[in-house]
Amino acid sequence: MDDQQLLRYSRQILLPQIDIEGQQKLLDAHVGIIGAGGLGSPVAMYLASAGVGRLTIADHDQVDLSNLQRQILHDSNDIGRPKVESARTRLTALNPDVTVTPLNARIDALQLQQLAQQADVIVDASDNFATRFAVNAACVATGTPLVSGAAVRMEGQLSVFVPRRDDSPCYRCLYREGDEPDQTCTDNGVLAPIVGIIGSLQALEALKLLLGIGETLCGRLLVFDGLHHEWRSIRLHKDPSCPVCAAGPEAAAGHTATE
Numbered sequence: 001m002d003d004q005q006l007l008r009y010s011r012q013i014l015l016p017q018i019d020i021e022g023q024q025k026l027l028d029a030h031v032g033i034i035g036a037g038g039l040g041s042p043v044a045m046y047l048a049s050a051g052v053g054r055l056t057i058a059d060h061d062q063v064d065l066s067n068l069q070r071q072i073l074h075d076s077n078d079i080g081r082p083k084v085e086s087a088r089t090r091l092t093a094l095n096p097d098v099t100v101t102p103l104n105a106r107i108d109a110l111q112l113q114q115l116a117q118q119a120d121v122i123v124d125a126s127d128n129f130a131t132r133f134a135v136n137a138a139c140v141a142t143g144t145p146l147v148s149g150a151a152v153r154m155e156g157q158l159s160v161f162v163p164r165r166d167d168s169p170c171y172r173c174l175y176r177e178g179d180e181p182d183q184t185c186t187d188n189g190v191l192a193p194i195v196g197i198i199g200s201l202q203a204l205e206a207l208k209l210l211l212g213i214g215e216t217l218c219g220r221l222l223v224f225d226g227l228h229h230e231w232r233s234i235r236l237h238k239d240p241s242c243p244v245c246a247a248g249p250e251a252a253a254g255h256t257a258t259e
Contacts, residue, residue, distance in 0.1 A: 001027070005097065009051050017213045023051060027097065029210045030054040032119035034107075034135055036083040037061070038195030039125035039149050039202065041073040046203035047123075048091040048098045052210070055091065056115060058103040059083045070192040112138040121206045124148045125199065129175065136171035139163060140245050145209050146171070149202045152188050154226040156198035159236065160205050160217040163245065168218050173239035194226050 001024065006013070009023050029052050033040050036059040044055060063071075063078040063086055071083075078086040084102030091100050107115070116122055116138040124135045124146060132148065139146040140163045148171055149158040162168045201222070208214045221234040240246055 005051075008095075008097075012050065018211060022211045022213070025211055026051045026207070027053040029121075030056070030119045031206055031210070032056045032058070032115045032122045033125055034058050034112075034122065034131065035125035035127065036071075036073060036087045037067065037125065037127065038070040038190065038192075039127075039151060039199040040087075040123075041071050042196050042199030043123050043125050043203045043206070044073060044087055044091055045094065046200060047206060048095045048100075050203075050207055051095065051097060052207075053097065054099045054101070056101040056103060056119065057084050057087050058105070058107045058111075058115070059087075060104060060106045070190060070195050072196070109134060109138070113141055116142040116144040119144060121145050121147060121209050123202050123206050124171075125202065129177070132171055133175075133177055136161065137244050140170050147202045147205045147209070149198045151195045151198045152190055154191050154194055156194050156224045156226070157221055158198055158201055158205070158217065159221045160209070162209075162216070162218045165218060167238060169236045169238040170242060170245040172244040173242045174221065174236060191226060194224070197224060197226070 012018050013020055013023050031047055031052050033044055033055060036044065036057050044057060047055060061083050063074045063081050063083055065079055067074060068076065073090050074083065074086045082104045084104045088100040088102050091098055112134055122135060122139050122144050124132055126132055136146060139161065143163045146161045148161065150156065161170050163170065205216055208216050219236050221236055223232040223234065
């Protein structure tokens with residue numbers, strides 16, 4: 001690190017859990033972010049400002065006026081631009097140390113698996129179950145830690161799934177495909193700070209995974225009720241009959257290919 005980087009990251013380097021060695025880990029790290037919307041905005045901004053050296057952001061959408069109430073990566077001048085391009089502009093202005101790779105497309109199963117293979121951590125900031133199931137399958141197939149979050153109305157939740165841990169469930173252990181209808185912000189609305197809270201916590205969990213510090217939310221689902229400001233932590237267990245993680249990485253890869 002040069003003198004400018006030592007100054008930029010000085011408040012993190014002061015933390016004994018991070019120090020210069022930990023900051024270098026972040027600078028050398030690669031995180032894949034699925035979604036550049038309400039959750040992906042704080043995730044990307046905090047990971048970039050913390051000095052994660054490489055961010056790959058996947059989103060096929062363009063910035064719309066209705067996004068600006070909560071998607072803080074973008075502003076009024078970005079309306080009509082691809083979200084990933086707007087994100088790259090904002091993040092490189094925030095921290096030129098960070099290399100941002102935009103994927104302006106609906107990435108398919110093969111691309112998801114390739115991204116998961118390349119990244120140290122995947123953060124799922126998408127807004128639908130089909131994408132979440134596909135991302136989960138890719139992470140199980142490649143053994144890549146996954147930070148999953150969701151937010152709608154005045155509620156949010158997040159968890160961490162670590163395929164290399166024998167006791168870690170996967171996202172498919174929590175939800176069955178077809179059983180849960182999508183509850184999107186478009187249909188149900190969302191209070192802006194809710195996505196900020198959940199997205200910030202996703203960034204925190206990703207940083208902890210990259211640094212190998214603290215206790216992550218692996219094996220727990222954290223649920224937030226913003227209306228009453230209540231938090232619940234629910235213990236999660238691995239499903240021995242899960243069609244994605246119980247049968248091993250090869251089965252997960254095949255499952256991903258069917259998405």
